[in-house]
Amino acid sequence: MEISAIIPSYNEQENVGLMYERMTKTLSKISPDYEIIYINDCSKDQTLLRIKELAAKDPHVKYLSFSRNFGHQIAVSAGLDYCSGKAVVIIDGDLQDPPELIEQMYEKYKEGYKVVYARRTSREGETWFKKATAKIFYRLLASMTSIDIPVDVGDFRLIDQVIVKHLRNMPEKSKYIRGQISWIGYKQTFVNYHRDARIYGKTNYPLKKMLRFALDGITAFSDKPLKIASGLGIVAAIVSLLALVYALVAHFCFNSTITGWTSLILSVLFIGGVQLITIGIIGEYIARINNDVRNRPLYILEENNMEEQA
Numbered sequence: 001m002e003i004s005a006i007i008p009s010y011n012e013q014e015n016v017g018l019m020y021e022r023m024t025k026t027l028s029k030i031s032p033d034y035e036i037i038y039i040n041d042c043s044k045d046q047t048l049l050r051i052k053e054l055a056a057k058d059p060h061v062k063y064l065s066f067s068r069n070f071g072h073q074i075a076v077s078a079g080l081d082y083c084s085g086k087a088v089v090i091i092d093g094d095l096q097d098p099p100e101l102i103e104q105m106y107e108k109y110k111e112g113y114k115v116v117y118a119r120r121t122s123r124e125g126e127t128w129f130k131k132a133t134a135k136i137f138y139r140l141l142a143s144m145t146s147i148d149i150p151v152d153v154g155d156f157r158l159i160d161q162v163i164v165k166h167l168r169n170m171p172e173k174s175k176y177i178r179g180q181i182s183w184i185g186y187k188q189t190f191v192n193y194h195r196d197a198r199i200y201g202k203t204n205y206p207l208k209k210m211l212r213f214a215l216d217g218i219t220a221f222s223d224k225p226l227k228i229a230s231g232l233g234i235v236a237a238i239v240s241l242l243a244l245v246y247a248l249v250a251h252f253c254f255n256s257t258i259t260g261w262t263s264l265i266l267s268v269l270f271i272g273g274v275q276l277i278t279i280g281i282i283g284e285y286i287a288r289i290n291n292d293v294r295n296r297p298l299y300i301l302e303e304n305n306m307e308e309q310a
């Protein structure tokens, strides 16, 4: 197999067919030996039916269908376990990322790059809030991690089968695939593109999921929050030491210690806040350790028409 496309799809009934047409046009220019893999993340609409109709008339179309909604990153991971292309493209099923760009990415791959990511120079149809939070998050993450995760890059990229092999060997359950790919290394490059607005359907990444995803990225690639937690502890300890000296001096030298409600309540609130934040940070890491230790399968397939490669 020369090239595989992995397309996670959740409630994308209008997009399945359009994606198929544009993808087929692009991939068949590259090689007749291609596969289009749809991962149905337990859609509530006709997505799976649409995919099956395509698979019935075109053997290039393959699918994996989850038993419940596992989320975008896990859908991509499933595609990576089953794909067999020498080059593998990961692309959203909502057509916000243009499949036509794959041609350019494939050229870079032919030049010897193992990872070609698509960098969005502009994005359309997304709220200023989403753009701003995305921007802040990518820069925050970059400042916290030792590895070089490129900014303004989603999961749209072309990777070599070597990278796929390494990804299959990475056991963590909280996936942050773009970070993992950066961590693997090899020669990486990018092409620029313009991110379109969604035409059909709506985003499935509300703020809550985005925060979760951001935390997965940070906890998987940085210990800094834990260090910030101990830093806060040290600051709190120094402040309380100073307050202790002040309290003793005030009591024994000046005998002026009856009033003091303000300082008392402030210190209780301050220490309490620092403690809760710290416990929360530690909890985020423990939750992920717990998830990894349980070692449940990453996803459950209800239906599929292809063989696992992993």
Ligand code: UDP
Pocket: 007, 008, 009, 010, 011, 012, 041, 069, 070, 071, 072, 075, 091, 092, 093, 094, 096, 202, 203, 204, 205
């Ligand atoms: N998606 C998925 N499972 C989910 C949510 C989303 O497979 O639980 C897919 C969705 O069909 C799309 C891609 O992941 O192809 C990106 O999702 P979305 O467009 O909602 O995210 P956004 O582009 O707004 O960040």
Ligand code: MG
Pocket: 092, 094, 096, 198, 203
């Ligand atoms: Mg989208």
